[in-house]
Amino acid sequence: MMTKIIETSHLTKKYKNTTVVDEINISVEQGDIYGFLGPNGAGKTTTIRMLLGLIKPTKGDIKVFGKKLADNRMAILKEVGSLVEYPSFYANLTGYENLEAIRRLLRIEDKHRINEILRTVGLLNAKDKLVKNYSLGMKQRLGIGIALLGSPNLLILDEPTNGLDPAGIQEIRELIKKLPSLYGITVMISSHILSEIDQMANKVGIINNGNLIFQDRIEVLRKKSSPRIIIRVNDSESAQTILKKDGLNVALNSKKELVINEIDDDLISYIAEKLMMSRLSLYRIYEEKRSLEDIFLDLTTNKERDIL
Incomplete structure (x- = not known):
């Protein structure tokens, strides 16, 4: 039996009289690349913010690594890397210097980890370039690199290919696909574009109007076509x-x-x-x-x- 990395039960978020996320039951297993798919405004980002403890659910439970998020928030988040919406950087520092700043904040002792991450995200040759001169795709890869710096067991990415050109989308896609085998990381990635998820994910959850309307292996969705x-x-x-x-x-x-x-x-x-x-x-x-x-x-x- 596979280990559940993320498990929600009747997860709900309401703002006044509006239900944004409506009693959804998400199940992400160890080693999955879980594609969280839905139109813009479907409730993807709200769900991800709840999974990261950034906002509190109105109702329902969240378990990460088999532990309740509400009771073990800090311990859980130490093992989670995330990129929600657009990453923020020190624009006048280089890619290496940005990672070094985060390394010190996280108190990671191994300095060699920075070059390892830069190599993984394909920025080793651009490590001494100022981030303000990076392309959007390079910034997104650096954002993923920062999320990976703390050696997380779970990586949550919210629309990481938003605004990228086809070449940038392919770079991010190939990077994400190799993470489970390279680091043993479980990945949850949101998107509103099915073709992207189809080329990355092994499991898909589709959310619409706050409701989880489909959740299964990607092969099941393909059979429907x-x-x-x-x-x-x-x-x-x-x-x-x-x-x-x-x-x-x-x-x-x-x-x-x-x-x-x-x-x-x-x-x-x-x-x-x-x-x-x-x-x-x-x-x-x-x-x-x-x-x-x-x-x-x-x-x-x-x-x-x-x-x-």
């Missing part, structure tokens, strides 16, 4: 009842079309014959292929939730 058969008939509800009596798993989409997640030719032929023998008018049969982005949009706009 497999081709499926759509059938349009004159009486979809009768057709669904007929086919369900045959033990077939048939759903209806928002257009009242039959949806079948199997694409076997013999099965489709049987279904078509069955419907026509039942004196239903068969208008159209076609194969639909959906991307992961389509799945994400369906989930976050409450479309076809029942057939997922």
Whole structure:
């Protein structure tokens, strides 16, 4: 059984009469790269701030490393590195000097740790360059480097690729992907872009309007984008009842079309014959292929939730 690194129970945050995060149960296991996905304003940053003890939940519990955050905040946070929104630096110091300042604040004795981190985040050749002359991507990598300096067991990153160009996004992505194997770190990363999470994470939680609407391994989400058969008939509800009596798993989409997640030719032929023998008018049969982005949009706009 895998060790739970983050576990929340009915985690809720309300501001006056507005519920920003609504009773979510997050589960992150050791070694995961957990993609916390959702549209802007879905509740991602509020959740992350609660996980880091920056704001108090209205309701619910948070466990990190198996301990209650409310009772062990300082001990837990010593083992957590984080980057929330845009990192702040001493602009007139070099990358090395910024890390040295943090090293002293954290009372880390090993000075060689700085060069190790600079090498990990790909800034060793730019360590003597003033941070004010760094590109946005370099600043984000330095921010991750600062989060890694204290040798955390958990790294929490809130939208670390925001505002980056494609090259910068790829650099951050490749850096994050190697952290679990390089340092044994568990990573939780938030984003509103599914394609980024798909290329990094092994587990995904999707939040929308404060509700956790999906949480599972990334392979489960990918399977949902497999081709499926759509059938349009004159009486979809009768057709669904007929086919369900045959033990077939048939759903209806928002257009009242039959949806079948199997694409076997013999099965489709049987279904078509069955419907026509039942004196239903068969208008159209076609194969639909959906991307992961389509799945994400369906989930976050409450479309076809029942057939997922």
